[in-house]
Structures are given as C-alpha cells and as structure tokens.
Amino acid sequence: MTKKTYERVGLTSGEYDRIVEILGREPNELELNLYGVMWSEHCSYKNSKPVLRIFPTSGERVLQGPGENAGIIDIGDGLAVVMKIESHNHPSAVEPYQGAATGAGGIIRDIFTMGARPIALLNSLRFGELSNDRTKYLFENAVAGIGDYGNCIGIPTVGGEIYFNDCYRGNPLVNAMCVGIIRHGDIKRGTASGAGNAVMIVGASTGRDGIGGASFASVELSEESQENRSAVQVGDPFMEKLLLEACLELFETGCVVGVQDLGAAGLTSACSETASRGSSGMNIDVSLVPRRETGMIPVEVMISESQERMLVIVEKGREEEVTGVFKKWGLNSSVIGRVTDDGMLTIRDGDEVVGRVPAKSLAEDAPVYYREYEKPAYLQQVGVLDEESLEVPKDLNGVLVGLLKSPNIACKEWVYRQYDYMVRTCTAVAPGSDAAVVRIRGTNKAIALTTDCNSRYCYLDPATGGAIAVAEAARNLICSGAQPLAVTDCLNFGNPEKPGVFWQFRQAVSGMSEACRVLGTPVISGNVSFYNETDTNAIFPTPVVGMVGLVEDTSHITTQGFKEEGDAVLLLGENTQEAGGSEYLKVVHGLEQGSAPRLDLDKEKRVQDCCLELIRAGVVKSAHDCSEGGIAVALAECCISGGIGAEIEFESRCRKDFLLFGEGQSRIVITACQSDLERIKDTAARLDVPCTVLGRVKGKELVIDIAGQREMEIAVEDMGTSWREAIGCIMG
C-alpha cells in the first residue's frame, strides 16, 4: 500500500501502522476507507476527547449524558427533554443552502433516534461582515436552507443567535440544535445486541452524495474545497418527515432493539457504533442496500452520507412489522444483515466478504492525541486597551442608534420570519425575547431554550468567554422564568494541531466547565468542530452553548418588553466601567480589544437565583439581561419590545460611554409594580444581590439622566425603526 493511499483518506502513517497492528495485516481499500472516516476528528474526537472529560456531565436530572445520539434531561411528570446541537460549517461554506438544510435534518434525526418527538429547532450562525457580497449570499442561503427544512418537516425554529465578524468570512458557522420530548419509558438507544437480530436500513435510498463528508469536515477549507461539493449532502425534508412519523410509529410496536441515524460516515458509523455499544458484531451485505444510483461500489455504499436514512436493529422474526409500518409511509425498509456475537463488522457484497474489521476498533479505538498548547502571541497585543485615548462621544443618542443598527444587535426578524416558529402551536414566547418558550402539552409546564456565545470575549480571553457563554445562556433562561437544566455545546475552533488554537480550546472548555458546575447545568451532549480556518486565518474561538430550562408553571413565563406605564425599572446586579470586547468599542472606535468582561460566577448565580425567585413570586413584569450594547441597549430593547418609554436615572460616576454601553456581566433589568418594590429589595438583600431602582416606565421616549444631567432622549418609535429595519435594509 503506498503512502498516498492512507493520506488520501486522511490518515497519518502512525494511524496506518496502528490499523495494521489491529488487523494483523494490511487493510484493503474498503477497510482503509472505513478507518479514514471513523478516525476523522469529526467522528472520533481524537483531538478533543481528553479535554472534553473535564465537563461536568452528571446530575440528578440527567437520564442520558454524552456518548449517545443526544442527551436527555428529566423534567418531571415522567417526561424528559432530549437535546443536541451540531455543526454543519464546512458544507455550509461550500453550498450554504444544502449545508444548512442538512444540518437541520441531521440534528432532527439525532433527536427522534432517541425515540423522542422533536418539538423545536434553534440555531447559531456566524458570518463575515454583511458588507461583503459573498457573505450576503452565504447568509441568505443558509437561512433559507434552515427555514425550508424545518418549515417543511413541521418543527418550529423558535430561537437562535447570529453574529457577523470578519473572522468568519471564509468559514461561516452553521450550528443547528434540536429539542425533543419523550416519556422516560420510551427512550431508545443506539445499541445492537442479540445475535441473530435483524439489521435493517430504512428511509431514503443510498446515493453518492456526501461521500467522505466526515473527512471533509476534518480539514481546513481551501480553494479546492469549493470543488468538493460532492462531499455536501442533499436534503429532502419531506422524506425526513415520513421517516420521523414512521420511526415513532415503529417504536410503539416494541420490536426495536436499537436505532441509530446515518449521519457522518453513514452506514460505517451506524453499524460500527451500534455494534460497539452492544459489545456485538454485525454481518451485513451491501448489495441489499437500496440505491438511487447504479454502479456504486461497496466502499461508496459504506461511506455515503445520503440523508434521511436510519439503521434499525429489530428482534429476530419481527422484521415484517417494520416493513408494514414503512410501507404505510411509502418508505424503503430492507434487512441488510444480522447482529453477531463475534465483535466483527463483516461486510459482504453478495456472497463475497469485502471487508472484515473489529467493530469496536472503528468506533472506539481511534488514537487519542494530547495536542501541544501554548498561549497565542496575539493576546498580548489585543489585551491592551488605552482607555484614555478614546474620546467620549458627544452624541450618545447617535451611538445608541448606531448600536441598534449594528447587525449583531439589530432585530433578527428578517431571519426568523422565514422560519415557521409557530407550527405545533406550542410556542409561548416567539423569537425576539431573551429565550424562546415552548409549552409542554398535557402539563402546566414549559421549557425555555436558547443558544449563546459571544466569540469576541472568547477571542480576548477564551476561559472567561467560555464561562460567559454559559452564564449568559442561563441568564436568558432565568429572564424567561425558567430554571436552567442542562447544556449541549458546539465547540467551533480552528486547527487543533496549532498550539495556539489548542490552548484556546482548553481554556474555553475549562471556563465553560466551571460555569456549568456553579450554575448547575451539566453538559449532556455536544459536538466539536475543528479546522475552521481559511488561508491560515482561524475563526474566533466559538464555543456555542445551547441550553434548556424548565418553567415550572406557565404563569411564570416572562418576556423582556416593558409592560405598563408607572412600573418601576430596577437593576439586579451592578453597573461597571468595563468597555473591553464590547460592541460599542467595535462599532464606534473600530477596536476589538481589551479584557473580556469580568465574571464572578458566585455573584452571577446569586443574581440569577434572585431573579427567578422574584419571577416565581409573581412580582416581575418584565426581565431582560444586559449583554451586547450594555445597559443602554438593554433598556432600548425593553422599550421597543413593550412599545413604551422609560425615564432612567443613573447615579454612577463611571465614564458615561462605558456606563451606558459597557458589557459588564451579571446584570438583569426588571420591572415591577411600585407596590412590590419593598418586597423585591428585601429579597435581593437576603440573597446578597445589589438591587437599584433605575427609574420608571413612562411615555414614548427613552430618557436617561446620569448624575442629574440629561444625557439621552430618544423616541421609542425611532429606536424601533432603526433596530427592526437594519438587517432588511442591508439585505435589500
């Protein structure tokens, strides 16, 4: 075997030697391809595994942690939430519509593979600056792809986040999250056990699309990537809708032993992973796999990533029940082999054995790399911020409007009105507030959902940035009236073989882990996406946090908009003088510098606990966390959402611009009836949370005084127009 052969499938000579050692012989071409895809970073996590171990992954409510198709968290009443987020970055960079669509399709399958009914989709998107035409094209088509897939299948896209920064110009990020609901007793797992049980492939037929997608995801993007379109899968949401309904109907028959979707590495990963989890082997015949193209050779069938397919392990003798259900839905179902007890994945093409390797060696025995890491040099330069040299802008109204128009802060309606966020009629809080809220039918409960990450903070300080991503996600859920329960993460980074990138990765994970511990939100599923680089420029470290919280009673559901004239506006937490990493610095001064905002996790926890206790006590009429754009933008958003103004007075002696637009953490703006003020102050004092009355809801303008001086005065309608129309104007 020439050196070129293993390099072509993305393996190193060391890895090749290891395969020879495992097999006791040289692998044939097909076998080598199996290892190539399964030992890719995308499938094996060979670079990230040792670091991921530091995440807290257990807790009273955790029914399924990492290692399965999705994580599961208990929400009481015998019900549980299934959740997972996944990246589809490289496909979306090359073919944004299909890349994003199949990202949604893949994550939906991960959820119903667990036996759950998918009930909501979210996403997290990153693109270059919208001044660039190719970025507009990527943005427009990725949004359309996500929308069309979710809309057609009938799962509402209820939330997400979008940021624009030049670092994503060549390598956009498309992360899709899905959440499902399940009864505890109905949980399915991706396990193949019981020698003689049938191995069936169901759903779409197999073609040549997506060949080698897992390997494609595990290298840097380059000029040639644009030619790699055959590595991008093509989605068919109608097919997936049928597959979803058929699978859920099939699970009710009780004949299913295990089930796994065919995602990255297709049949190869589904067979080897299910067999490996069940300590079994599997004997399959690729000639029995229904195909949509002629002339496919066995290796193509094994690594095709054609969408909308599932592998189902069925009790011996009950195969016809499967056929019956799938026939009703007009879908293929074919027995392609049997579970064995020899631990080997044996692949036949008719009678001829074309490959035979230990199933576990594909699924679990990829080498683990302890990558070198070193604090990158850029941090020294960007960490410094000469505040003195920055002038305080005279026109603070203008600064606020400028920030409201910044695509990172502006209203995302242009995006979410392309998503059917209402189908299933459970969306109690639609996109646009701190978190989406979805009621759980048949109970008085709801779940709140969010995705968050400020990657600029992560760029300046990955550990703090990672912790803030978790803290902000939790804060968003708290503001909606939910107790944060669990995290699913999507860790988007550059090339891990570069010590600087790997240092960012380790730091971010450690910061996130600490925040997860303090805030009581274990990581129950996730995904790592490395090699997000083009032309040697890595993206900002972007560890996206997807979080789910439980609203114990739908009467606790809270939104950000101010509600009623005369209500008191209060701040839980304290204003600071931190400007580092702020959107203000970027938009007004053109700087992405300074320290990331400080985060005191114990204080954060106290602020969150206080807010939730007050919400549950029924005294909070609106709640909104302070994030990008600082307290001025937070107040503006409360006014715009509520369609009502406010009079605000700050006593602070901080620099005015930093006070208004700095992004200090652990702050929540709430409103309440004047008559509840004492009660709120008492609760805050008891929980050791700073609580200040900032002013009251009033009129049609946002008016802000600082230390007795009128500093801002701006009509809510004008702010609303700037904020709402900004992205639409740019996109035309």
Next chain:
Amino acid sequence: MKFGVVVFPGSNCDIDCYHALRDVLDQDTEYIWHMTKHLGFYDCIVLPGGFSYGSYLRGGAIARFSPVMDRVVEFAQSGKPVIGISNGFQVLTEAGLLPGAFLRNNSMKFVCENVYIRTENASTPFTKLCGEGQVLKIPIAHGDGNYYVDDRTLKDMEQNNQVVFRYCDAEGEATAESNPNGSLQNIAGICNREGNVVGMMPHPERCMEEILGNRDGTVIFKSVINYLKGGAVND
C-alpha cells in the same frame, strides 16, 4: 357532531387542527388517513396545512390525487362544510373545489408572521359568528401564498360574494403594505359558489389559546360548530 382532519404524507398542521378542535373546543375529532377510500361519518372536514407530498411540483398538486380526495369532493358536493387551511387551501384549488391558484410569495421568501384579515363574507359556515368587516389577527406561514385567479373568474367570485377574507392593516384597510405575499386584491380566503367550502391561507388553529397570545382564530371553528348545531335542529 364529528370533525375529520385529513392527513396527507407531509401534512404538519394536522396535529394542531386536531388539538384545536378536540382539546380547545372539546369536539369529537378524528384523523382521516389519505389512503382512505370509504369515508366514515363526518360533519365537517378539515384539510390542514403543511407540505403534502413535500409540496413538490406545486403545493397540493400531488395530494389532490390521494384516494381520500374523491371522498372529500363528494362530501363537499353534498353541501357539508369543508375548510382548507394554507396547504389545505392549495389542495382545494388543485382539486377544483375552489377557483384560482397560488404563486410564490412576491418576496420570494417564506414568511411567518401575524397578519390582519378583514371578513368580507360573514355568511359561510366558518364565518357566521364574525361580523361583516370584522378584523381578525391570524398568523400566516407559507412560501407560496400569492393567490391568483383570472379576471373573469374574479369578477364572478366578487359577484357571488366568494371572497371571504382580505389582508388588511389593523384598522381594516386592505392596503398594499398589508398584503404579505402579493395576493390578487389582497385575497386571503375564499369560498365556493355554495359557500360550504372555504379556503384560507392564515392559520386560525394557531391562535386559539391565551398562552399563544391570541384567540382570534377561535371564531372560525366556533362558527362552524354553531352552524352544525343549527343544521342538526333543521334536520
């Protein structure tokens, strides 16, 4: 009184219609699988929204060939009430039960949002409890909702009072700005000549509960329940 909600492969508002009728309005409701050749006894049939057959070719173009549609046509011709919502509306036009056709939204994008519609015909079974000219806030969610019909048919429809709803602003003015998809004459809903078959693009089943922030859709289904109760007395 019994409602039937037709399920095509790719229907996705079937459970929402079922929930609205059974759980919110406490009506006896059943799903009707699209392969059904013999219809059980129903008083009203709902064709729900979604993407029947993936909306491939054209929304509703394949669904109209489902076996159940022959029975739905007979049911409609017998004078019983049928409502098609969103994709269900498209199916009704494809099946020839309602005039007209649908084009891609003029924005060329899928759009999901709350819109206002004005009741133009308050005498159909589904609008009897609406006042003439009553404005309802009801969400839309579609990519192909741009209603089109030729001039002659339109004139006919106007004469027969077949335009049931028009998109309008909050004050009830059918302005160009309030038209979310480019529909001819701001048409959001129509009925057949007899008035018993109604199609509408907005989704009333999505706004029938306080927790969803809007209950304007309730009047559509309450109307038909009221109508059917009256019908039962006359029988």
